[in-house]
Amino acid sequence: MRHTKALLSLLAAVLMLTGCGANFQHLPLGRSAGGPSYPVTFLFTDASLLPVGGDVRIGQAIVGKVSAVGVDRFTAVVHTQIDAGVALAVGTTARIELTTPIGDAFLNLRPPPQPGTRNLAAGATVEVTDTSRGPDVAQLLGVIGTLLNGGGIAQIKTIIEESNQVLAGREDTLRDLLIRMNDLLGTVDARQNSINQAITSLSALAATVNAEKDTIDRGLKVAAPALDVLSGERGNILGLLDKVNALSAATNSVLSRSQGQIVDIVGQLRPILDQLSATGPSLADTMGKLAHARDLVQRAAPSDYVNIDLNVDLEGSVRALLNAILPGAAPPVPPPPPVAPVAAGLDHAAGVTQLVTGGTR
Numbered sequence: 001m002r003h004t005k006a007l008l009s010l011l012a013a014v015l016m017l018t019g020c021g022a023n024f025q026h027l028p029l030g031r032s033a034g035g036p037s038y039p040v041t042f043l044f045t046d047a048s049l050l051p052v053g054g055d056v057r058i059g060q061a062i063v064g065k066v067s068a069v070g071v072d073r074f075t076a077v078v079h080t081q082i083d084a085g086v087a088l089a090v091g092t093t094a095r096i097e098l099t100t101p102i103g104d105a106f107l108n109l110r111p112p113p114q115p116g117t118r119n120l121a122a123g124a125t126v127e128v129t130d131t132s133r134g135p136d137v138a139q140l141l142g143v144i145g146t147l148l149n150g151g152g153i154a155q156i157k158t159i160i161e162e163s164n165q166v167l168a169g170r171e172d173t174l175r176d177l178l179i180r181m182n183d184l185l186g187t188v189d190a191r192q193n194s195i196n197q198a199i200t201s202l203s204a205l206a207a208t209v210n211a212e213k214d215t216i217d218r219g220l221k222v223a224a225p226a227l228d229v230l231s232g233e234r235g236n237i238l239g240l241l242d243k244v245n246a247l248s249a250a251t252n253s254v255l256s257r258s259q260g261q262i263v264d265i266v267g268q269l270r271p272i273l274d275q276l277s278a279t280g281p282s283l284a285d286t287m288g289k290l291a292h293a294r295d296l297v298q299r300a301a302p303s304d305y306v307n308i309d310l311n312v313d314l315e316g317s318v319r320a321l322l323n324a325i326l327p328g329a330a331p332p333v334p335p336p337p338p339v340a341p342v343a344a345g346l347d348h349a350a351g352v353t354q355l356v357t358g359g360t361r
Contacts, residue, residue, distance in 0.1 A: 036084035037064065038122035042094045042107070044131045047076035049138075050096050055106040056080050066107060075128060080107065089115035094126055097134040105136070 047069055056064035064082040071077065082088065091112035096105055120126075167174060188195070209216070230237070255262070 037081040038084060039067070040064075040080050040082050040088065040120055041123070041125045042078040042080065042131055043125065043128045044076040044078060044094075044096065044133060045128060046133050047078050047096060049105045049136060050078065050107065051104065054104060056082065056109065057106055058086070058109045058111070063109070078107065088120040090118040090120060091115070091130075092120065092126065093130045093132070095132045095134055098136055101137050108134075 050066060050069060052066055052069055054066040055062045056066065063086040064080050066078060067081050068079040069076065070079070078094075088109065089111050093110045093112075095108045095110065097108045098105055
């Protein structure tokens, strides 16, 4: 009987302790702000390591507690209780951070740089776009492991070795290349204004071309038939170019064979050209008189006949002919009679009259 009572007492104690443990786990201890508060919900892409009952801080000041953490459609939902005396401006962001590299996670709130007059109301929700998660040790170790195992560090050695093989014995060339590149960049920098002006001009040209797009389209449509004609005459054009090429070859051949003669002819023409250059003023006067003589001839022969006023001295002509055949057979030829003066306005015809006055000689 005594052993039975002891066993029952021990069983009751175990049940009491087990029940107390279950009740302690579900008690809301450390989940409230410790005074009047209002709820605010934050949505995160990842809220792991953030404990229920964790601190909600602004800087180093604790302004609330994490009351619950849940999941809704692949989004972490963090429920908090904020002290009633702390007003959160609209635009406040949240970030999950660690107190130390291996410490507890907490929720760090950051007010907007220029807070407005509106504040978050009780039950407000801060969207994922305004929340983030800071780095932690697990993430850091994962990144380091990825970098060491599959990040390509082992390939750096190969890259360095290949670079050494490429540059081996070419240090001076590489140095000269770098110097030239430096000079080029300096020149480009010195002419920056000119380059900007060229770019501005190109922009203006592009704008003008764009404004005249319709005109250019019409011009291209009008030029299309001409291009068709040229395309149809392509064979003739090519044949013409072949003939021009043959002519050029023949001309070059002739010039190469007669180069000496051409040089001699040019040398002989030089004195003639010098004389023509020296007689420039008198030549111009002579050409003017020839033009006047042409007018006189046109007036004397207006058509298929010639207007001539002749004084023929038959006696003198016969005597001169006899003296030419039989010297001394005829007396000397008397002088020709004087010519009557020409009236005013007939000066041009007088010249032709004087040419034929005196008969045939």
